[in-house]
Amino acid sequence: MSLKRKLAAVLAGVGIAPFIVVVSAGTASAHGYISSPPSRQAMCAQGRVSNCGPIIYEPQSVEGPKGQRNCHAGLGQFAQLNDDSRAWPTTSVGNNVAFNWTLTARHATSTWEYYVGGTRIAEFNDGGRQPGATVTHNVGLDGRTGRIKLLAIWNIADTPMAFYSCVDLQVGPGGGGPTTTTAPPTTTTRPTTTTTAPPVGGTWAPNTAYSVGSQVTYGGVGYRCIQAHTSLVGWEPPNTAALWQKL
Ligand SMILES: [Cu+2]
Numbered sequence: 001m002s003l004k005r006k007l008a009a010v011l012a013g014v015g016i017a018p019f020i021v022v023v024s025a026g027t028a029s030a031h032g033y034i035s036s037p038p039s040r041q042a043m044c045a046q047g048r049v050s051n052c053g054p055i056i057y058e059p060q061s062v063e064g065p066k067g068q069r070n071c072h073a074g075l076g077q078f079a080q081l082n083d084d085s086r087a088w089p090t091t092s093v094g095n096n097v098a099f100n101w102t103l104t105a106r107h108a109t110s111t112w113e114y115y116v117g118g119t120r121i122a123e124f125n126d127g128g129r130q131p132g133a134t135v136t137h138n139v140g141l142d143g144r145t146g147r148i149k150l151l152a153i154w155n156i157a158d159t160p161m162a163f164y165s166c167v168d169l170q171v172g173p174g175g176g177g178p179t180t181t182t183a184p185p186t187t188t189t190r191p192t193t194t195t196t197a198p199p200v201g202g203t204w205a206p207n208t209a210y211s212v213g214s215q216v217t218y219g220g221v222g223y224r225c226i227q228a229h230t231s232l233v234g235w236e237p238p239n240t241a242a243l244w245q246k247l
Helices: 003-027 040-045 053-057 076-082
Strands: 032-036 063-065 091-093 096-103 109-116 119-125 134-140 146-156 161-171 215-218 221-225 244-246
Touching (some): 032 040, 040 053, 040 076, 040 161, 053 076, 096 161, 109 134, 119 134
Antiparallel strands (some): 032 096, 063 161, 096 134, 109 119, 109 146, 146 161, 215 221, 221 244
């Protein structure tokens, strides 16, 4: 191949790759939510709560104007998330909790806020920086015990919008230790409040590197990978046409 043609081929490749990324970010991968301890939308997406509505397909999309104090960003299609009369499972924690966000679009961030009741118990100021694909905050619960509903808010720096996640917690007495995910090697029975991947049915899994041509199943349907990537919760094949092609 002549140098000119080589160069043209390289440029064509470079031109296509960013285009694909833009398409996938614009369609299905927007935004973020608290994945552990599982937020209400995570519980729904993992199938641990039924009759959740369309949130099961896009737990990362609870986006609404800033300044709200609810679990559903004021969105009618996600109203179930704000229904406290539902039997939301809790996660058992101590008095300090590590909240992990899964961000499928890394928006420049002003602040992260954490509320219990009407009280803001923590705030993290990112000053407009772009976060990584995952973000962890350690939050103290100030001696609260028993069942609590925590509301976390991700405030975007360059839009009027924010993302809302409610997490139902059972706060143990005498806490102080961070929430851990270490599995006891002993015979101790452990409550099934884990942060493992959702049992969605199929061979697709989050946090997995897929190369072009890899084949998976999801929801009873086969898919072939058309762009190499590392999967994330929220990037399930039905949500990411730029990454997966139906077989
Ligand atoms: Cu977004």
